[in-house]
Amino acid sequence: MKLFTFPRGGVHPPDHKAPSAHQSIRLLPLPGQVAIAMNQHLGKPAKCLxxxxxxxxxxxxxxxxxxFISASVHSSVAGKVSRVDPAMTAVGTWADTVFIDVDNEATAAGYRAFTNQTPADWRQMDSREMIGKIQVAGIVGMGGAAFPTNVKLSPPPDKTIDTILINGAECEPYLTADHQLMLERSADLLAGIGIMQRILGIENTWIGIEANKPDAIAVLEKLITDGNHPGIRVAPLKTRYPQGGEKQLITAVTGRVVPSGKLPFEVGCLVQNTGTAIAIYEAVCLDKPLIDRITTITGFVKQPGNFRIPIGVAFDHAIDSGAGGFIDAGRVRAVINGGPMMGKTVRTIDIGTMKGTSGILVLADTDYNTKPEGPCIRCGRCIDGCPMGLMPTSLALHAEFNKSAGLKDVMDCIECGTCSYVCPTHRQLVHWLRIGKTIFRNADRS
Ligand code: SF4
Ligand code: SF4
Known part of the structure; x- marks a missing residue:
């Protein structure tokens, strides 16, 4: 089998996927309250209504x-607003947040109403109607970046998209939600792809899946041969991090290179995550807003698995009621929103999950790197590992010493964490690269 991959850098860390892999998607018991932030997406926060x-x-x-770059936010439950206050979010920012006391019965009935209806036929709709539904539903990229999907599906008039890439790589260690979605919701995934093809007026589509998910590759390859899914092909990918990075996926599958500072449409590509494609189907055919998502809860918990979580359910409720709680609370060192490479440690676990919460990862003392940061020994491993061809060590030093002139390339960093992962002296490179981006942006404006 030919395996597609990107040309330089990357790593193959232990995947730790076994505890939650092939665990059927389970419903999370409802909490007493949810907290839904107005900044669930990239761009301007929504205005609270x-x-x-x-x-x-x-x-x-x-x-x-x-x-233009913003997305609507919807209630994931039925209930009563108990308060609206600024609050810390799972990505470490502050945002206006709606706290809702949950009415269990009405919430369950509300979700049943979405799932029990007959789906509308997207083949009878035109592009404008479908994009309108996606916008109204507040769909954003669910792989983590949370970019508004209606914007991504509306390239500038002078740009032509000729290829759709579905990101089913799920290259982050520990996470298995997308894998399970591809197994359990493959028909809805293909419908979501069909909708995007119709919106863009093209057929050429690749579903990129890492070779460590052979069952997902097999299921989708079988389904697309039925003649109802023109233009869709599966691209088996080498298991290598960050294979699911937007630019890495494009180069791996099409050979095209997105120029520095540019977006995928510059090379005729659109990349969407598997969960996003399914959310697109639900928005267009069920008029369902983005109010829940599939999230892996794993790591140092009693029952790791993949869960359907209403947006805004607190991390602690999800861990306790879904995954059986911590194995030993005294040994927990970090809870991460997302995966271990690109996710961020949450400051407290009584905050709400977001549209971009692909994983809740609990790390114990034995999994958590507490070794002190040492000096750079100029080994070059971070340079060899960088999939963007950057010099992480030098960029980090320029950030540390606040030298904007040396930070020209820092905006190309995709914050994949590979450089920090491979550094033998545990330099906090990504931390400095993020600071470097702020320094560069500020210098650019002045
Ligand atoms: S975090 Fe940035 S600098 Fe480090 S390896 Fe990834 S792309 Fe390169
Ligand atoms: S991997 Fe670490 S020690 Fe090696 S060159 Fe990069 S920053 Fe320096």
Missing amino acids: VKKGQDLTVGEKIGEADG
């Missing part, structure tokens, strides 16, 4: 998209 005491139904809009 609700007040304390207001009754809400499942899927009701509670935040209005504010500008």
Whole structure:
């Protein structure tokens, strides 16, 4: 089998996927309250539309998209607004947040109403209607970046997209939600792809899946041969991190290189995550807003698995009620929103999950690197490992000494974490690269 891959850098860390792999998607028991932030996406936060005491139904809009790069936010439960306050989010920012006391019965009935209806036929809809539904539903990229999907599906008039790439790589260690989605929701995934093909007026589509998910490759390869899915092919990918990086996936499958500072449409490509494609199907055919998602809860928990989580359920509730709680609370050192390479440690676990929460990873003392940061020994491993061809050691030093002139290339960093992972002296390279981006942006503006 030919395996596609990107040309330089990358690593193959232990995948730790076994504990949650092939665990059927389970429903999470509802909590007493959810906390839904208005900044669930890249771009401007949504404008909050609700007040304390207001009754809400499942899927009701509670935040209005504010500008071109923004997305609407909807209630993931039925219940009553208990308060609206600024609060810390799972990505470490502060945002207006709607706290909703949950009505269990009405919430369950609300979700049943979405799933029990007959799906509308997207083949009878035109592009404008479908993009409108995706926008109204507040769909954003669910691989982590949370870029508004309607914007991604509307390239500038002078740019032509000729290839759709579905990111089913799930290259982050520990995470298995996308894998399980491809097994359990393959028909909905293909419908989501069909919708995107119709919107863009093209057929050429690749579903990129790492070779460590042979069952997902087999299921989708079988389904696409039925004659109803023109233009769709599966691209088996070498198991290598960060194979699912947008630019790495494009180069691996099409051979095209997205120029520095440019977006995929510059080379005729659109990349969407598997979960996003399914959310697109739900928005267009069921008029369902993005109010829940599939998330892997794994690591130092009693029952790792893949769960359907209403947006805004607190991390601690998800860990306790879904994954059986911590194995030993005294040994927990970090809870991460996402995977170990690109995810961020949450500052507290009583905050709500977000549209981009692909994983909840609990790390114990034995998994967590507490070794002190040492000096650079100029071994060059970070340079060899960088999939973007950057010099992480030198960029980090320029950031550390606040020298914007040496940070020209830092904006090309995709924050994949490979350089930090391979550094033998545990330099916190990604931390400095993020600071370097801020220094460079500020210098650029002045
Ligand atoms: S985090 Fe940035 S600099 Fe480090 S390896 Fe990834 S792309 Fe390269
Ligand atoms: S991997 Fe670490 S020690 Fe080696 S060159 Fe890079 S920063 Fe320096």
